[in-house]
Amino acid sequence: MLFGAKEPQATKASKPSFTEAPRQINEMVQDPVCKVYIPKKEAIYLEHEGNRHYFCCRTCLEKFQKKDDMR
Numbered sequence: 001m002l003f004g005a006k007e008p009q010a011t012k013a014s015k016p017s018f019t020e021a022p023r024q025i026n027e028m029v030q031d032p033v034c035k036v037y038i039p040k041k042e043a044i045y046l047e048h049e050g051n052r053h054y055f056c057c058r059t060c061l062e063k064f065q066k067k068d069d070m071r
Helices: 058-069
Strands: 028-030 037-039 044-048 051-055
Touching: 044 058, 051 058
Parallel strands: none
Antiparallel strands: 028 037, 044 051
């Protein structure tokens, strides 16, 4: 070791931060009409007989409602 030289010291800035919010995983849901998978946060939904059904678009939602009306 050389005299007068300082060893590198860890600073607060070099420590990893564990206070960051965890990344949220984008949950996928399946449209019951066209069977396509879509991100849950982008889907439109309908509460029907105690269940929540997710749809990719209003057209699929309307087809689902018409199919249910025919039962």
